[in-house]
Amino acid sequence: MSISPQPKSSSSDHPSAPSASQLSQVAAAIKSLLRQPDYDDGSAGPVLVRLAWHSAGTYCKDTNTGGSNGAGMRYEAExxxxxxxxxxxxxxFLEPIKAQFPFITYADLWTLAAVVAIREMDGPQISWKPGRTDFTDDSRIPPRGRLPDGAKGADHLRWIFYRMGFNDQEIVALSGASIWAGATVTARGSKANGLLKMHDWKKKKLANGMEQFVYVDEDLEPEEQEEETLMMLPTDIALLEDPSFRVWVDRYAEDKNLFFRDFAAVFAKLLELGIRRDKDGTVVNEENLVNGYRSAPKKSDVATVPKDQNAGQVGHEARRLMEENAKHGKVAIKSKL
Structure with missing residues (x-):
């Protein structure tokens, strides 16, 4: 993991980001909590990657809103x-670390956790810089609807990612984040791109109307087939069907080192969305200039469902696919970021 410390502030009214030594301690603590035998596939790593992705993926280059600053997900609006x-x-999962190291902001902790998790899951080393502050209220929370919906196709991917400032090559590379954020531990590196090319994916309509693509090994016994079903979402298949995306799927499937290099670069770019730095690397967003490096107090050690989700809303694939995956047991790709 490559950490670039932010310069210290000379003002006591404007706290500075932690030192490299302090951040190394935080990173070590994150590493120690990744193993979670009672959660999902036994690791907190994938959900930590998804947390950072969704925190940063709200960015809009046209309005310069959203991004990884502020840790807005602490508020109901996000x-x-x-x-x-x-x-x-x-x-x-990260609350005990926040309690142990109260000097780090949630915004820095969430993004650092993803970098540590990816490396520990045999992914590439990703450059990371501290300095993000925590919002003091929800007035800067971006509108909803800015995150990818795995039920849609290539046009949707471009609409989402172009808004953030990514090109087609970066879209394919960044889609590889699902390798670490929603895949089994056996589907990493360029293997996910290989899986896309290797199998004949058949469209399947779920009882709730949701569509996904599945591959079943016909050589298996019927009772084994359901257990070993592999699943891809329409956004995954779009990478195969769109000529511009397909070029990069092919290249990454054949060259793991190229994929790791490009993924590391684009994921580092993702984590910096919405962050403005001066020539010394200091974050100069308005909220940072006003409040400095302000770490919000701890909220809760307990995972509580936000009110809106408890209301049984529909319209996004996550809940329905999780329910379907629970029936199918082992799947290769569980959810799109």
Missing amino acids: GGDPANAGLQHARA
Whole structure:
């Protein structure tokens, strides 16, 4: 993991980001909590990657709003977005670390946790910089609807990612985040791109109307087939069907080192969305200049479901696919970021 410390502030009224030594201690603590035998596939790593992705993925380059500053998911306006279903668990996993190291902001903790998790799950080393502050209220929370919906296709992917400032190559590379944020531990590296190309994916309509693509090994016994079903979402298949995306799927499937290099670069870019720094690397967003590096107080050690999600809202794929996956047991790709 590559940490670039932020310069210290000379003003006591404007607290500075933690030192490199302090951040190394936080990173070590994150590493120690990744193993969670009673959660999902036994690791908190994937959901921590998804937490950082969704925290930063709200950015809009045209309005310069959203992004990884502020840790807005602490507020109902963002945390209650159905697209963020399940992320209360990621935030709860990190609360003991926040209590142990109260100097770090939630915004820095969430993004650092993803970098540590990816590396520990045999992913590439990703450059990371501190300095994000925590919002003091929800007045800067961006509108909902900015995160990808796995039920849609190539046009939707471009609409979402172009808004953030990514190109087609970066879209394919960043889609690889699902390798660490929603895949089994055996589907990493360029293997996910290989899986896309390797199998004949058949469309399946779920009872709730949701569509996904599945591959079943016909050589297996019928009772084994359901257990070993692999699943992809329409956004995954769009990478195969769109010529511009397909070029990069092919290249990454054939060259793991190229994929790791490009993924590390684009994920580092993702974590910096919405962050403005001066030539010394100091964050100069308005809220940072006003309040400095302000770490919000701890909220809860318990994973509580935001009110909006509890209301049974629909319209996003996460909840319905999780329910379907529970029936199918082992799947390769569980959910799109």
